[in-house]
Structure formats: C-alpha cells, structure tokens
Amino acid sequence: MQKLAILISGRGSNMEAILKSIKRKKIPIVPAVIISNKPNAAGLKIAQRLGVKTEVVESSGFKGERWDYDKKIVVVLEKYAVTPKNGLVCLAGFMRIISPQFIRKYKNHIMNIHPALLPSFPGLHAQRQTVEYGSKFSGCTVHFVEDGIDTGPIIIQDVVKVKDDDTEESLSKRILAKEHKIYPEAVRLYAKGKIKVSGRRTIIKS
C-alpha cells in the first residue's frame, strides 16, 4: 500500500478528516506520519489520539535556505518510507512555501488544499478576499503542488454560494465543511491510482 504523510502547522481539521476516512477504511493508504513545523500545533494531539505517529521539524528561527529546511522534512519522510515512488505528501494548512527542489523530488506526489476556487484568490486570506471582492460563488480546490503559490494541476473543486450577509468567518466555515469532503476524496482517488496528470489537467479514471 502507498504511504501518506500530512504536513500541518495548526488546527489540523483537514488532516483529521483524512485520517478518519482512512480509519473507516474508505481510503486504502497507510497514514505513516504527521509532520508539523510548529511544536504546539493542535493537530499533533488529534493525530496522536488517532494513533498516528507525529514529528516536529521546527521552522521558527531556522536560518538556512528553504531547501535546507525541506531536506529535514525529506529525512523524516524517508524515515517513514514515504518516498516519491510509494508515497503521498498532503499539505493541510502547512504555513510554509516549499522549495522547488522538494517539489521536483516529489512531483505529482504533493497535494494541497486551498479555500477558494483557484486560480481565484491564491495565497493567504482567500475567504476574506472573496467576501471583499463581492464574488457570488467560492469553494475549495485540491491540487498537486507546483512551483508558485497555489498553482499546479487541479484534482477536485467544490462550490460554495456566497450569501449577501456572509463574513469571512461564516464563509470560511461553509467552505471548510466542503474541504473535509473533497480532500479525503482526492487522497482516495490517488490511493486507488485513478489520477492521471496530463499537462495542467488531471484526468480522473472511472
């Protein structure tokens, strides 16, 4: 079976949704390790409660280049046998930009979730920007990670209607509920070998 690593920095609710889906035998993948760049990330406790190994690769105060930090992550991935050959790395609220070297090494084996319909509103505060812009629809996107912020072939998107009285918080809440559905589904498709990448597009085999 393929091995999964999830990188987090905080709350870890997407991580939890994925791990619970694996527990319910919905996704044929081994949850090998959860890695956080912050020692106090709440998600670490959730992972431990769910019986999944955790590691911290502290980033605060790290002085080297981006790739120097990412190499430390790769060491942990290799320790848990999450390799580009048999593994998937999910970024789930991991608040760091990862290096081109890491991306190249794990090309099409790193996924991310973003709380907007990419390519609209990449980067931080997507939900706030959506409300301020006055968009009528938003949603969330799971995509493979490429060089660039929130770019890379899109795997799944889902739509959320923006209400007239939505605030950043209320919209974020409804988007998050959809994130918890599409991220486990994207991991399931991956684990079942159903995602083919063709240029910018992904083709989902039935």
Ligand code: GRF
């Ligand atoms: C989510 O909104 C995700 O889309 C974004 O960061 C947030 C992480 O939340 N990338 P959580 O840690 O999974 O609860």
